Amino acid sequence: MQNSSQTNDLAFLSLTELSELIRSRKVSPVEVTRNILERIEKLQPALNAYITVTRDVAMKSAEEAESEIQQKKWRGPLHGVPVAVKDLFDTAGIKTTAGSAVFKDRVPDKDAEVIRKLKAAGAVLVGKTNMHEFAFGGSSLVTYFGGVHNPWDLGRIAGGSSGGSAAAVAAGLCYGALGSDTAGSIRNPAAYCGIVGHKPTYGLVSTRGVIPLSWTLDHVGPMTRTVSDTALLLEAIAGYDPEEITSVRMDVPNYTAALRARPTSIRVGVAHDFFFEGLEPEIETPTNQALSVLQKMTAGITEVTISARGQEDLRALVRAVEAYAYHAEFIRKSAELYQPETLGRLRAGANVGTVAYIQGRQQIERTRRSIGQVFRTVDIIVTPTCPVGPPRIADFGTDRNGSPDFQTRNIQNTSPFNVYGWPSISVPCGFTRSGLPIGLQISGPLGADALVLQVAHAYEQATDWHKRKPNIV
Numbered sequence: 001m002q003n004s005s006q007t008n009d010l011a012f013l014s015l016t017e018l019s020e021l022i023r024s025r026k027v028s029p030v031e032v033t034r035n036i037l038e039r040i041e042k043l044q045p046a047l048n049a050y051i052t053v054t055r056d057v058a059m060k061s062a063e064e065a066e067s068e069i070q071q072k073k074w075r076g077p078l079h080g081v082p083v084a085v086k087d088l089f090d091t092a093g094i095k096t097t098a099g100s101a102v103f104k105d106r107v108p109d110k111d112a113e114v115i116r117k118l119k120a121a122g123a124v125l126v127g128k129t130n131m132h133e134f135a136f137g138g139s140s141l142v143t144y145f146g147g148v149h150n151p152w153d154l155g156r157i158a159g160g161s162s163g164g165s166a167a168a169v170a171a172g173l174c175y176g177a178l179g180s181d182t183a184g185s186i187r188n189p190a191a192y193c194g195i196v197g198h199k200p201t202y203g204l205v206s207t208r209g210v211i212p213l214s215w216t217l218d219h220v221g222p223m224t225r226t227v228s229d230t231a232l233l234l235e236a237i238a239g240y241d242p243e244e245i246t247s248v249r250m251d252v253p254n255y256t257a258a259l260r261a262r263p264t265s266i267r268v269g270v271a272h273d274f275f276f277e278g279l280e281p282e283i284e285t286p287t288n289q290a291l292s293v294l295q296k297m298t299a300g301i302t303e304v305t306i307s308a309r310g311q312e313d314l315r316a317l318v319r320a321v322e323a324y325a326y327h328a329e330f331i332r333k334s335a336e337l338y339q340p341e342t343l344g345r346l347r348a349g350a351n352v353g354t355v356a357y358i359q360g361r362q363q364i365e366r367t368r369r370s371i372g373q374v375f376r377t378v379d380i381i382v383t384p385t386c387p388v389g390p391p392r393i394a395d396f397g398t399d400r401n402g403s404p405d406f407q408t409r410n411i412q413n414t415s416p417f418n419v420y421g422w423p424s425i426s427v428p429c430g431f432t433r434s435g436l437p438i439g440l441q442i443s444g445p446l447g448a449d450a451l452v453l454q455v456a457h458a459y460e461q462a463t464d465w466h467k468r469k470p471n472i473v
Contacts, residue, residue: 235254
C-alpha cells in the first residue's frame with residue numbers, strides 16, 4: 001500500500017516522466033488512474049475543479065491501455081496518461097455543459113476533433129473541468145456548478161475561463177488538460193495557478209466540436225506543469241481539419257525535438273509600452289528578473305512597440321456579436337437558465353449593427369496581416385502574462401465577473417494576441433510575497449509554436465519555479 005507521500009510523488013510526475021515509466025512498464029496506467037481519481041475525490045470539495053468525473057470510463061480506458069502496452073502496442077507518449085478537458089469540448093456519451101444550466105443535461109453523440117485525437121493517442125480521460133459559464137469571463141466564479149478555487153490559496157480565484165483545468169493540473173488531479181482561449185482563458189489561469197498554458201497559432205488546433213464563444217478569436221490549447229508536457233499534448237492535437245472552417249493548413253513539426261535546441265541566436269523583443277503598464281510591484285520585479293535570465297541565454301533583448309492600445313473595444317465588439325449569434329435561440333427559449341452576468345453580456349451583442357461588426361472583422365484581418373512586421377528585428381516577444389495577481393473571491397460583489405478594473409486588467413496583456421493569432425505561452429516566473437504564482441508570457445510569429453516552446457523550455461530549465469507545488473497537496 002502506498003503512503004500519502006508516495007501517491008503525491010506519483011501525481012506530480014511530469015507527463016513526460018510518467019509517459020516513459022508507462023512505456024517501459026515500470027508504472028501501471030491502472031494504478032496511476034486510480035491514484036488520480038482518489039486525489040480528485042479528496043480535493044474536489046475544496047477546489048471544485050471538475051464538473052463531471054468520468055471514473056468508470058477512465059478505469060476502462062486505463063485497463064485497455066495497460067493491456068495494449070503489455071502487448072507492445074504502444075500508441076505514443078499519451079498512452080495510458082490521465083488527462084482532463086474543459087467542459088466546453090464535446091465528448092460522446094458524456095455530459096458537456098459549458099458550466100451552464102442551459103446545457104446541464106446535454107450529452108453529445110460525437111466527440112470534438114481534439115477529443116478524437118486524444119483518444120487515438122491512448123489518453124485516459126478522467127473528467128470534464130469546471131469553467132466560467134460559456135467561457136465568457138475570467139473568474140470561473142460565474143458557473144452553474146459553483147466557483148473554482150485556486151490551489152495556492154483557496155480564498156482566491158483560479159482565473160478563467162479555463163479555471164478548472166488550471167486548478168486540476170496545479171493540484172495534481174491530472175497530468176495535463178485542454179482549455180480554450182478567446183482573450184486569455186488558457187494563459188491567465190495558468191499564470192494564476194503556477195502552470196504552463198499555451199495558446200497555439202490561430203487555426204493550428206481544430207475547434208470543431210468545441211462550444212464557441214467567438215469563432216474569430218477562439219483557440220484551443222494545452223495546460224500542463226512543464227513545457228515539455230505542453231509540447232507532447234500539442235503534438236497530439238495539432239493539425240489541419242478539413243471539416244473546420246477556422247482550421248489553417250500549416251506545418252506541424254516535432255515540438256518535443258524543437259526543445260533540444262539552445263536559444264543562443266534568438267532575438268528577444270520586450271514591449272514595455274502598454275504591456276508593462278499598471279503592473280503590480282510584486283509582478284514587475286520577478287518579470288524583470290526573468291528578462292535578465294533570458295538576456296544571458298539568448299542573442300539579447302531589444303525594445304519593441306506593438307500596436308495594442310485601443311483595441312479592446314474592437315475585440316469586445318466582435319466577440320459579443322459572435323457569442324450572441326450562437327446563443328440567440330437558446331436565449332429566446334431559456335433565458336432564465338443563464339447566469340445573470342452571462343445573460344447581460346450576451347444580450348449586448350444583439351445591439352451591434354451589421355456595419356460595425358463587418359468593419360470590426362475587417363480590422364482584425366488587417367491587423368493579423370500587418371502586425372507580424374515586428375518580427376523583422378526580433379524573433380519572440382516577452383511580456384508579463386497578467387499585470388495583476390488573482391483577486392480574493394470575497395472581493396467579488398454582486399457581479400462575479402469582477403470589478404470593471406479587474407475585467408480590463410485581467411486580459412490586458414493576453415487578449416491582443418488572440419487578435420494577432422500568434423502562438424503565446426505563459427510559464428511560471430516567480431511568486432509574490434504571499435506565495436501566489438506569477439506568469440511570464442512568450443509569443444512568436446504565426447506558425448512559430450516550436451520557437452515559442454523552445455524559448456519557454458530553456459527559461460524553465462534555467463529556473464525552478466515550475467517545481468513548486470501548492471500547499472493543498
